[in-house]
Amino acid sequence: MAGEMRPCQIHQPSPARGRVLKRFTPDVSAALPGPDWMCTRRAAAVAGLGDVAHPDVGEEVWRYSRIDELDLERYLPSSQRPVANTGVDGFIADGAAATVVLCDGWIQSVYISEAATEADVLIGTVADLVSGPALLGAVLEAPVDLFGHLNRAFCPEPLAVVVPDGVRLDGPVVVVSHVATEGVAAFPRLVVHCGVDAEVAVVEVQTSDDVGALVAPVLEATVGRAGRLCHAVLQELGQRVWQMAHQEVHVGQDASGELFHAGLGGDYARTRTDSRLLGRGAECRITAAYFGDGAQALDYRTFLDHAAPDTVSELLFKGAVDDASRSVYTGLIRVRPEAVRTRANQTNRNIKLSPDAWAESVPNLEIETDDVMCSHASTISPVDADQRFYLESRGVPTIVAERLLLEGFFSEVVAAAPVPSVGDRLQRGLIEKLNRHSTVGAKGAV
Amino acid sequence: MSVERVLRIESLRACAADTEILRGIDLEVRPGEVHAVMGPNGSGKSTLSHVLMGRPGYEVTGGSVTLDGVDLLGLTPWERAQAGLFLCLQHPIEVPGVSLEALLTEAARAGGRDPDAVREALATEAGSLGIDERLLDRPLNVDLSGGEKKRNEALQLGVLGARYAVLDEIDSGLDVDALATVSRRIQEATDEDGLGVLAITHFARLLEVLEPDRIHVLSRGTIRVTGGHELAEQLEAEGYAGVLGDAATEESETRVGLPHAAGFGEDPFA
Numbered sequence: 224m225a226g227e228m229r230p231c232q233i234h235q236p237s238p239a240r241g242r243v244l245k246r247f248t249p250d251v252s253a254a255l256p257g258p259d260w261m262c263t264r265r266a267a268a269v270a271g272l273g274d275v276a277h278p279d280v281g282e283e284v285w286r287y288s289r290i291d292e293l294d295l296e297r298y299l300p301s302s303q304r305p306v307a308n309t310g311v312d313g314f315i316a317d318g319a320a321a322t323v324v325l326c327d328g329w330i331q332s333v334y335i336s337e338a339a340t341e342a343d344v345l346i347g348t349v350a351d352l353v354s355g356p357a358l359l360g361a362v363l364e365a366p367v368d369l370f371g372h373l374n375r376a377f378c379p380e381p382l383a384v385v386v387p388d389g390v391r392l393d394g395p396v397v398v399v400s401h402v403a404t405e406g407v408a409a410f411p412r413l414v415v416h417c418g419v420d421a422e423v424a425v426v427e428v429q430t431s432d433d434v435g436a437l438v439a440p441v442l443e444a445t446v447g448r449a450g451r452l453c454h455a456v457l458q459e460l461g462q463r464v465w466q467m468a469h470q471e472v473h474v475g476q477d478a479s480g481e482l483f484h485a486g487l488g489g490d491y492a493r494t495r496t497d498s499r500l501l502g503r504g505a506e507c508r509i510t511a512a513y514f515g516d517g518a519q520a521l522d523y524r525t526f527l528d529h530a531a532p533d534t535v536s537e538l539l540f541k542g543a544v545d546d547a548s549r550s551v552y553t554g555l556i557r558v559r560p561e562a563v564r565t566r567a568n569q570t571n572r573n574i575k576l577s578p579d580a581w582a583e584s585v586p587n588l589e590i591e592t593d594d595v596m597c598s599h600a601s602t603i604s605p606v607d608a609d610q611r612f613y614l615e616s617r618g619v620p621t622i623v624a625e626r627l628l629l630e631g632f633f634s635e636v637v638a639a640a641p642v643p644s645v646g647d648r649l650q651r652g653l654i655e656k657l658n659r660h661s662t663v664g665a666k667g668a669v
Numbered sequence: 670m671s672v673e674r675v676l677r678i679e680s681l682r683a684c685a686a687d688t689e690i691l692r693g694i695d696l697e698v699r700p701g702e703v704h705a706v707m708g709p710n711g712s713g714k715s716t717l718s719h720v721l722m723g724r725p726g727y728e729v730t731g732g733s734v735t736l737d738g739v740d741l742l743g744l745t746p747w748e749r750a751q752a753g754l755f756l757c758l759q760h761p762i763e764v765p766g767v768s769l770e771a772l773l774t775e776a777a778r779a780g781g782r783d784p785d786a787v788r789e790a791l792a793t794e795a796g797s798l799g800i801d802e803r804l805l806d807r808p809l810n811v812d813l814s815g816g817e818k819k820r821n822e823a824l825q826l827g828v829l830g831a832r833y834a835v836l837d838e839i840d841s842g843l844d845v846d847a848l849a850t851v852s853r854r855i856q857e858a859t860d861e862d863g864l865g866v867l868a869i870t871h872f873a874r875l876l877e878v879l880e881p882d883r884i885h886v887l888s889r890g891t892i893r894v895t896g897g898h899e900l901a902e903q904l905e906a907e908g909y910a911g912v913l914g915d916a917a918t919e920e921s922e923t924r925v926g927l928p929h930a931a932g933f934g935e936d937p938f939a
Contacts, residue, residue, distance in 0.1 A: 608725060610762055610764045612725060613761070613762035613764060613809075614767070614772060615746040615747040615750070616746050616758075617747075617750055617772055617773065617829060618747055618751045618776035619747055619750075619772060619775045619779060620747050621745065623775050624775075627771060627775060630767070630771075631764060631765055631766020631767040631808065632766055
């Protein structure tokens with residue numbers, strides 16, 4: 224794994240490692256708002272950029288990716304608050320404890336319900352928080368890759384969601400992260416802290432206008448002792464957007480981190496998730512559905528680090544690839560010597576809907592202790608011929624049979640959505656894609 | 670001009686994995702009739718049922734099949750079902766994530782029938798077959814016992830309102846009570862709705878409850894003997910070897926490499 228990069232604060236010039244980025248300059252970074260401490264950190268990150276290795280498909284963590292197609296010079300970091308009228312989808316925001324809209328990484332609006340305000344839940348820019356310096360980067364000492372560095376250098380307004388100890392929020396905190404500007408490189412950052420015995424669900428809706436853009440969001444999340452954090456992503460980016468996302472989640476003693484992902488949009492959309500189970504009895508569940516069509520590439524990397532005894536992880540990634548789309552799932556479960564009695568399951572199932580589609584699945588285990596129960600499974604296959612025949616034999620046309628089978632295939636992921644409206648929205652997105660598949664299939668059959 | 674109501678199989682020949690399994694089958698099933706096709710392992714019974722429904726993996730090399738005048742072999746499996754054919758599978762397939770209601774609703778929609786009527790039809794059929802309504806919301810056949818799966822097949826037969834049903838070893842995996850219930854439902858459909866039945870079975874016990882009009886003994890891909898109930902008694906007494914002579918001992922050659930031939934019960938006649 225390529226997780227061990229040096230922090231940007233250490234200056235050891237080695238020009239061979241990085242390439243000079245002409246548009247990601249100190250001037251652009253310096254124009255971004257924030258208190259001194261934040262500007263200083265950004266400046267250090269920009270100064271360190273020259274030392275950062277650019278991703279290469281030769282590295283395991285970038286293998287099978289389309290990183291060699293990315294030309295960073297086509298994008299310009301967002302240096303001023305965009306003028307855009309980004310709406311909030313009522314379907315998701317109904318009953319929300321808070322709703323925040325980000326545009327190109329800038330905080331555009333913040334709504335906090337009375338209940339959340341009364342419970343002293345802090346939602347807003349990290350810049351305004353007394354605890355800001357400690358909060359930002361607390362779980363992410365060093366960025367995992369170039370895009371993490373760029374986020375550190377060019378994130379205009381990191382958003383904090385801090386749920387105090389013992390507080391349980393009923394409705395979700397909804398964060399709409401929108402990309403609106405043609406040619407922009409956007410760097411949204413979300414910092415979530417779920418306190419001791421606290422409970423919160425955060426729903427991130429990632430959308431865009433029909434623009435060519437790069438977005439590299441970072442999520443940093445901590446779950447305190449016996450806390451319960453759900454974090455769901457609905458990735459519905461436009462067809463010309465490249466996404467390079469990183470999520471870092473630290474789960475404390477007896478706490479649980481539940482991550483959910485619906486990957487539908489983007490041209491190339493990648494999410495790397497690092498989850499560390501740091502306290503005894505910590506649990507992490509990651510459930511994801513993705514559906515690629517056209518020439519999309521959806522790319523998922525998970526690193527599950529069991530660093531304490533009696534920890535549990537459960538990963539389920541289910542995907543479909545149609546047309547000439549591609550998907551990648553690579554996952555590593557690491558069980559450290561102290562993590563005795565770990566239970567870890569990692570499952571990735573893929574359905575190939577077209578001969579030109581392509582799916583890659585590489586689950587790995589790295590176990591450094593005995594007394595663990597770990598499993599991994601991965602499959603890549605077309606729609607099951609026997610199942611399809613069975614449905615057809617009841618009078619259901621082939622394309623409808625395939626649609627039923629795919630809905631069935633994804634149903635356990637839909638059911639696992641932490642917020643019902645997220646499951647509904649995923650279901651709706653899947654059905655749109657399935658209808659497109661059916662239409663194309665029907666045309667092809669004529 | 671009225672169309673003659675009959676499921677007519679003429680000189681049907683078919684291969685699986687380049688081996689000829691069906692070597693000229695002739696059969697006619699009319700509305701309300703029950704025909705039993707019996708035969709030893711490897712005689713081609715299951716192949717016949719799969720070829721009639723158009724399961725992938727079989728190649729028809731000759732002959733014809735018409736359903737009330739419609740050329741079945743020119744249709745896809747789902748079109749055959751919409752034309753009025755139902756195949757009750759020996760091993761109903763488990764389909765995680767797909768409910769019975771979703772399946773039958775789509776089938777109704779594709780056939781131009783009222784999809785909203787499916788739920789009620791399901792409840793009625795479930796009642797007459799003694800199926801717990803809670804089972805209806807389970808994914809298709811998942812975690813069902815052998816008996817429950819067969820009741821479930823009979824349930825679908827009833828809701829879809831097929832005109833001809835091919836029952837492939839419907840008695841396998843059924844306990845006596847379930848067999849009686851399923852058979853009673855099928856008898857009812859033949860008597861009241863004029864369902865034509867082709868019951869494919871290894872065992873004579875099905876014939877005791879289903880009371881076929883005609884019994885056909887299949888061997889080496891052709892129908893060798895046809896008769897009435899007396900044939901069932903002869904089979905019971907003498908086994909396939911007695912009825913077919915030495916032909917029954919030559920079946921093993923055709924048993925190799927059949928895609929769907931696995932899973933027969935023990936042969937009591939061996």
